[in-house]
Amino acid sequence: MIDGMKFRQNLLRQFPELKEEIEENEGLVHMEMGALESLANEHIKNGNFEGLQKAYNFIATLFEEFRGTDPSVINAISVSFLEGLNFEDKKYGKRAKSLLPPELLKLWNEQMEHNQKIGWVK
Numbered sequence: 001m002i003d004g005m006k007f008r009q010n011l012l013r014q015f016p017e018l019k020e021e022i023e024e025n026e027g028l029v030h031m032e033m034g035a036l037e038s039l040a041n042e043h044i045k046n047g048n049f050e051g052l053q054k055a056y057n058f059i060a061t062l063f064e065e066f067r068g069t070d071p072s073v074i075n076a077i078s079v080s081f082l083e084g085l086n087f088e089d090k091k092y093g094k095r096a097k098s099l100l101p102p103e104l105l106k107l108w109n110e111q112m113e114h115n116q117k118i119g120w121v122k
Contacts, residue, residue: 008032014058015039029072033080041086044096052096060101074107082108083115
């Protein structure tokens with residue numbers, strides 16, 4: 001099981017601008033992960049690739065830490081972060097997708113394949 005306190009502390013240390021949203025959803029890992037997804041989408045919309053890379057690096061580190069040990073964390077990464085990234089953005093979407101670390105791109109592709117199989121495609 002994910003250590004929620006450790007996750008939140010790390011998230012807020014890296015992204016203090018999410019403090020209010022994280023505190024509103026304390027203990028709801030998918031909602032907390034969704035807050036980071038929203039921030040990442042703002043970075044995509046604005047072409048802020050430095051900020052986007054920071055979010056990707058945070059998620060990649062989390063993925064490495066919990067891969068093989070906690071499927072709930074991997075699920076939260078897939079469903080509440082990767083799945084909603086706006087790679088359809090006409091101006092910056094392709095570049096944003098190209099910056100995903102390989103392990104996260106693989107996870108994103110797996111999630112999209114799963115969504116197609118169940119008939120749910122954004």
